[in-house]
Amino acid sequence: MNAESFPLIDLAGAPHARGRAYGAAVPERVARSVALYRGQMQRRGLDQAEQYRLARGFLPTIEAYDPAYLEEMHGIAEGARVALEDIVIINCRTEMMFGYETLDKAEPKAKREPDDGCTGIIVMPEAARDGRLIHAHNWDWREECVDTGVVLRIRYEHAPDILVFAEAGALARHGFNSAGVAITGNFLMCERDYQKPGEAPLALLRRKLLEAHNLAGAMAQVFGKSRLCSNNLMLSHADGEAVDLECAPDEVFWITPEDGLLVHANHWISPIARVKLRDIGIRNNADSIYRQRRVEAALRAKRGDIGVDDIKAALFDEFGKPDSVLRSPKPVSFESISATVATTIMDAAARKMWIARQPYLSRVFAEYTL
Structure with missing residues (x-):
């Protein structure tokens, strides 16, 4: 691969070990993802404590969907040396960025619209x-x-x-x-x-x-x-x-x-x-x-x-x-x-x-x- 390429990461094994290898392979890129979505959420008025609270709210959903995915996220967080909540935010970023106003509301109304394609x-x-x-x-x-x-x-x-x-x-x-x-x-x-x-x-x-x-x-x-x-x-x-x-x-x-x-x-x-x-x-x-x-x-x-x-x-x-x-x-x-x-x-x-x-x-x- 050259400077214009995205890095290739080979992964195998159990979910946690696979995730840990993933995070350890590209910690600087994971850190950039974390910074990107922390910034996106902060500009929407959510500080880090509120971001993490919303991220923790997704943990039962992730575990119910596939427990192995939550294990893998734990591994990614450990390998990249970031919080589990940060990895959840990256994986649920669409739901959080555009639905954060409604996640806790009894009568939600989606207000934020993506402007990308x-x-x-x-x-x-x-x-x-x-x-x-x-x-x-x-x-x-x-x-x-x-x-x-x-x-x-x-x-x-x-x-x-x-x-x-x-x-x-x-x-x-x-x-x-x-x-x-x-x-x-x-x-x-x-x-x-x-x-x-x-x-x-x-x-x-x-x-x-x-x-x-x-x-x-x-x-x-x-x-x-x-x-x-x-x-x-x-x-x-x-x-x-x-x-x-x-x-x-x-x-x-x-x-x-x-x-x-x-x-x-x-x-x-x-x-x-x-x-x-x-x-x-x-x-x-x-x-x-x-x-x-x-x-x-x-x-x-x-x-x-x-x-x-x-x-x-x-x-x-x-x-x-x-x-x-x-x-x-x-x-x-x-x-x-x-x-x-x-x-x-x-x-x-x-x-x-x-x-x-x-x-x-x-x-x-x-x-x-x-």
Whole structure:
């Protein structure tokens, strides 16, 4: 790996030992993640004591979802020499940053709206030049994350091995496993968000999907649990299948590829969802509409001959800059800077992932293998 790459961390063993090795491998990156989200929460008016109190409130939820994940978080905290509460904040940062006003309220009202985006692509084998499914993603979030990202290569005894990109200290963001299952995620919002406690914090849910032995098992995890807030999940399998799950806290709306393509940004697409829900996020992310359309149109024009170069070109589209598919840094709420932190392309059949760090500056991809 070079200076432009995210560090690769090999992990194995029991959850606590795995977590401890993770934290010890990149303590400086975990510290940056801690500083980022402490700062984000402080600018929302929550001091460290209040942050930790809210984080401790998530411990029963995490343990009920999977006790091994809580053990792993204990290990990460020990290895990186930070508090367990800090690791919880990193893993529950969406729920805490945008739902903190409602977590303790009897009559909650979600008020904080994210102002960032992501764009995801799945190209089915019949639309691809070489007949291989490709799953790709632009992760748009806080600019500081160009120095907090890591890639985890996790070896399991009783589950598929995993290659996953994550923020340092987090259990997962996007990636694939040795069984051929791949996932990426995009934020969504609706009026149901932050109204009732959820069973599956988003970072933990993504990790759980990557432990599935097949696509059906991954999908079952989504349909079987509630969430505190909405989220979009794009799932694929290397053998040539894909589905997009638009997840409200208490309901899931599904979309399947059309003409060999599946593209999603940050607005609800399912016709049923658009009738049943109110799209709150679109108010701060109207560019999502043309981002999704432009990427789909660019790839549809090459249908049957879509190569990795075409996917890169679509994800590097700068129409409407800085509010473009490839987001260059721009100020957003709470004195933050938003940007495309990383562009990821995955070929799960080949067990390879390519990631370009800070692609608005450098479009050099580093290769990671499982």
